[in-house]
Amino acid sequence: MGRHSCCYKQKLRKGLWSPEEDEKLMNHITKHGHGCWSTVPKLAGLQRCGKSCRLRWINYLRPDLKRGAFSQEEEDLIIELHAVLENRWSHIATRLPGRTDNEIKNLWNSCIKKKLRQQGIDPNTHKPLTEVDRSKAAPTISTERTSESSDVDPSSGGALGNLSHLLSETAQSPELLPVLGKHRTETPSLARLKVPPKELFLDQLASGHENLPSGRSSGSIPNFPFQHLFCYSNEFSSRDSGGTNSLWFNQNESSGSAVSTVMPPVSPSTLSTPTGLNLSPDNPHSGGTGVHNAQFYWDTANPSSSSSTGSNGSNGLGFELQSTSSLLENSIFPWTDLAPDKDSQVHLEEELKWPDLLHGTFPETSAAMQNLGQSLYEDVVKAESQFNMEGLCAAWCQNLQPQQHIQVVTDMYDKDLQRMSLSFENI
């Protein structure tokens, strides 16, 4: 197991591809599609294994590839995504249209890693190197420090530094206090937030399933682990000068009455996970006038998308995917306001449809940021690893303003939570 049968075959060429081979492969796939990759080399007249053909196509020949250097925005996006998704390059690649996982991986290993280290950030944990060293040293009694970390200034590196640093700065900078607001005192350091493992989160989600906001029931969100995150986003949104154009929900501004949304019964077909919003200039959505006409679409060219799973569009949950579906027509944002106190019940009395909710309030962000909202639900369903709160902290370590980070990260989770809840709704 593990080794492909084609790999045993002899007389197969290896190494760099010649232009002639590229042409053969390109011609074959453009005419016939790739079909079963193991048959491609034979049909295309190539002395390569199918796996090699597939890689060549995905990483180099695919027509929708964006060639050229990565922009700063793309690099920033990769860093933020890596903080959340870790080394799931293919997942990261889905958020960067035209970029391959291999390309991103290479960029990370050759360039970004180094940059982060120069900024005093550990590329693996996204924590400041000083903290990483400390945590490493503690259990091993080792007092060794790397040369990279020894000269790290937590306040340097072109970043805000870690959140604890920000908070310590805040203590000395009264002007920052309004930004962090009361949550600073409630939660002295985001790094201390104990976020339960993903498995526990799933358990909580499952156990509270009957209480999940839906068209059929209403109730509280039991002990929801992301509540702290929402606290921050809520508070930040109130300070956002562009708040009128913000999606964030402010507990204060809602006068204590939770703005809640519920999900209507969702058919399996509506579980399609869009890979992006059509934000073309002629789309009313892009003008901030609403999302009623926004089009969700499947990136069928994406090798990681359902088109290449060979399972007829199955999304892994057994649901049929639609090539075009208007998620907004049917699905509703799940939880928009979560009380920080688990004892305080959030009564879901007010039913707001997602398009209504979004009408005129969707934040204007770059296309890349829109793509950022694609689902993490695969990760959650797999429950492969613990939820990485550190990744959220890492978002603070970049050059963006805290509001932007929170908005970006919570945007991801808002949408992912929506899809997770939809998934559970149908289990």
Add this chain to the structure above:
DNA sequence: AACCGGGACAACCGCCCACCC
């Protein structure tokens, strides 16, 4: 000019997982 080291990129390897028989 030759050598060397690092960066960027391409490709391979080994493993996992889903699917099929």
Add this chain to the structure above:
DNA sequence: GGGGTGGGCGGTTGTCCCGGT
């Protein structure tokens, strides 16, 4: 249910290029 197979993914290695010495 179990083994075989193909697709996919992440890690690693190989190769080329370029700038510095």
